[in-house]
Amino acid sequence: MDLFEHQGKELFASFGIPVSPGAVARTVDEAVAAADGVGYPVVVKAQVLVGGRGKAGGIKLASNADEVRTHAGNILGMDIRGHTVERLWIEKASDIAAEYYGSFTLDRSAKKHLGMLSAKGGIDIEAVAEEDPDAIARIHVDPVDGLDEATARKWVRAARLDPDAEQGAVELLLNLYRCYVEGDADLVEVNPMILTPDGRVHALDAKVTLDDNAAFRHDWAEYASTQKRDEREQAAAEKGLQYVGLDGTVGIIANGAGLAMSTLDVVNQAGGDPANFLDIGGGASAEVMAGALEVINGDPKVRSIFINIFGGITRGEEVANGIVQALGRVSIEAPIVIRLDGTNADQGRAILAEHESEKLQSRPTMLEAARTAVELAGEAAK
Ligand code: GDP
Ligand code: MN
Secondary structure: OEOOHHHHHHHHHHOOOOEOOEEEEOOHHHHHHHHHHHOOOEEEEEOOOOOOOOOOOOEEEEOOHHHHHHHHHHHOOOEEOOEEOOOEEEEEOOOOOEEEEEEEEEEOOOOEEEEEEEOOOOOOHHHHHHHOHHHEEEEEEOOOOOOOHHHHHHHHHHOOOOHHHHHHHHHHHHHHHHHHHHOOEEEEEEEEEEEOOOOOEEEOOOEEEEOHHHHHHOOOHHHHHOOOOOHHHHHHHHOOOEEEEOOOOEEEEEOOHHHHHHHHHHHHHOOOOEOEEEEOOOOOOHHHHHHHHHHHHOOOOOOEEEEEEEEOOOOHHHHHHHHHHHHHHOOOOOOEEEEEEEOOHHHHHHHHHHOOEOOEEEOOOHHHHHHHHHHHOOOOOO
16 A cells, blocks of 8 residues: 555654654645645645656745645646646745655565665656666665664765765664564655755655555554545455456456466467456356456456456356356446366356357467457457
């Protein structure tokens, strides 16, 4: 789960990381009231779950109420890379002597936490990594050992931050590491982490991704309530389906996560673009199949549907009956291609053959089914 900047800053503050005081606003009037409360000058900041807000015009300095009114009016409702701004964060403006970058995330291949720190902050870190990789100081932190002050100090020196920033940066990074571990985050990023002219180091931006698997350990209800979920994913979650929305035109239903992933690969291999990942789990009852078809049917981009089922404990004829019954319940626009294999596949295929039409076709292999689905989706099969 990704947090909005203001939520990330609230989390940071609870771990002793210095942030600027501020308030959330949903309307222009609320923005002015928030700014009056915070004290001028303020920064009016669009709250969207995407970076590069500054460049997009979603972050503006305001030195009085009139300026807040103008900027809040412009930014509310603004589209920033596909995200509509519904909320603002109004915070006390900071003076900036230097902008740095600091983050922690998991390096799965190293089986350690990865800290990245750079004196080149404020800008896109991917660009820094590409153009000037030596400008990023990296450390691996063993989760068992944790991060101690001496190591953090060495790291800060390696990143060549201004000497004035050393102590503040060490303290901030130690707290950021605690926030990352104890807060159960997958990512904490501070860009920019600033040095103020009077020598303080603080977080001017916050990007936090929480590990949803740790939700039971925390009270994240408030964060969850503001999540903007893909509508399709919301519908699937309500039906208890494992669904991930993608951008293509071939809707996919498979049983088992591994098979569903292979199905995405095969559709790609056949020159198509999957519209989703959908794992209906072990069984393939009419109930579950109907729910899955409904979710896929609700995606206007879908031009064909590929159902890829491998019967294991669930036998082929049960699966086929489930599909036929589901089709009787849901009216589906897009043509369906089915590959059914595994236990009692022959019986299952015989049942499907009775219902074969332009809108419902069977193919014996995954690749053939993918090719047909891709062709039907109107894309050139390779
Ligand atoms: P992002 O563009 O979405 O990453 O948003 P940030 O919160 O990182 O802000 C982008 C840039 O706006 C920062 O790198 C700063 O240069 C500038 N900025 C943000 N807040 C302040 C502030 O309080 N004072 C000043 N002077 N500049 C700010
Ligand atoms: Mn930023």
